[in-house]
Amino acid sequence: MLSDDLAGFARTIVHGESPAFRVDEGYAKYSAQVAVEVYRNNYRGNLHDALAGAYPVVKQLVGDDFFRFMARKFITQYVSRDANLHRYGAELAEWIAAFEPAKQLAYLPDVARLEWACHCAYFAHDGVVLNLNELEKVAPADYGNLVLHRHPSCHVLHSDYPIVALWQAHQPGASEDFRIDLDSGPVDALVSRNNDVVAVTELTPADAAWLLKIQAGTTLGEATAETLDHHPDFDLLRALQMLVAQNVFAGFTLGATS
Amino acid sequence: MEMQKMLSLAMGGLLALSLAGTASATDKPKVEMEKCFGIAKAGMNDCSSNKSAHSCAGQATKNNDPMDFVAVPKGTCDKIAGGMLKSM
Known part of the structure; x- marks a missing residue:
């Protein structure tokens, strides 16, 4: 079923599960594994940039590396539910409050x-x-x-x-x-x-x-x-x-x- | 002061000052820049560099970002007096 394949693909991208769906192995340039990793990196990179765009002061306060670390953790827990990335990240404040490595701030x-x-x-x-x-x-x-x-x-x-x-x-x-x-x-x-x-x-x-x-x-x-x-x-x-x-x-x- | 009198004075003052002056909220000045093509949200130059808005900014690499380093904030938080409230 297409919907099962799509759900499986989403889990692979969002949660890093290994792809269970059938992959066309005929494409020589990338292996399916590499292609999935490229896709996942784009997915996470875009959500990271959306957060960085919405939270420039938080980013400066904690520094680029820590922000990236934080964003990566957040992204694994919150998927984008809107086609407009400007609506992504509303829960970050609440999430930071419970994020142990940032507790001191x-x-x-x-x-x-x-x-x-x-x-x-x-x-x-x-x-x-x-x-x-x-x-x-x-x-x-x-x-x-x-x-x-x-x-x-x-x-x-x-x-x-x-x-x-x-x-x-x-x-x-x-x-x-x-x-x-x-x-x-x-x-x-x-x-x-x-x-x-x-x-x-x-x-x-x-x-x-x-x-x-x-x-x-x-x-x-x-x-x-x-x-x-x-x-x-x-x-x-x-x-x-x-x-x-x-x-x-x-x-x-x-x-x-x- | 009686409430009615106070409201009249305040509203009268607001209207007198605002309508006489140039800084009327109704007198919306020409928007200096059009939104999107030109307007810069702080920290972003323009739409074409606003990577957060659209997903065409390709990152055609696979991820090799090490995530298992010990994370410590290293930004400007160092400069805030009393910034580290709780020791870890």
Whole structure:
């Protein structure tokens, strides 16, 4: 059966089983064994390059050899399930957290999470952008019921490690002479995209708390009141200006009037 | 401050500053580079070198990558203070 042959071939490529299917031995240039090895090397090489493309900071942090080692291990456990290789590697952060040889780099899973968010932000749909001319038409009495929509490229991540500083220190053109103290306290990172450029910014705890509520669909009035309960210094105007400039809102609707 | 008043001030400020200024989010500037043919994701020069996107980048060799070396991270993690949290 063709499907059995294909399944067998996949096992040979992915798991290195020796080929059980019938091979046409008439081709003189390669033996079947060599041909399978070439195919397998291409398979792994492509998936390695897909991971390297999505996780350039992780790669710099651990070095090329270790990244390759890690990628090879990951690839044996996760097959590509999509024809688009840009969708490969979502599970890497979680996987690194359980990967013994990388355990000493406690911040690495969070850096990988941030990089996947950046990768997704880069390839996210353009969506609509908040139209301020439309927003201007909303009656001030309705401001409390505004529901701001998240742009598909916007992500907020929390980490116990300085992942924003780590990410920024590994961008092209950044100084190689950086000093990062892992004990500098937890951070909230904002991933956003403006004009096809992905940005990573550190949010204040108040801004992060507010934005997470907004992203959950909470109305402007409720989100602001709840944020002020915990963060009396929250400055709504400053937060709105900064977040609108970062292109994190896709539009708005008016929630049910209370 | 009363919530309604606060929201009005903040929204009014946002609209006044954004609509008057040049940095309006609605005023989407011309995209400087078209995606794919030209836009560079950090670390990649262009589509033709973006090997991660497609599988035509042939590696017409068989694998001789030794995998049984003892793996130790050797990247920039050395430079991060307190980077090695747990001794192995």
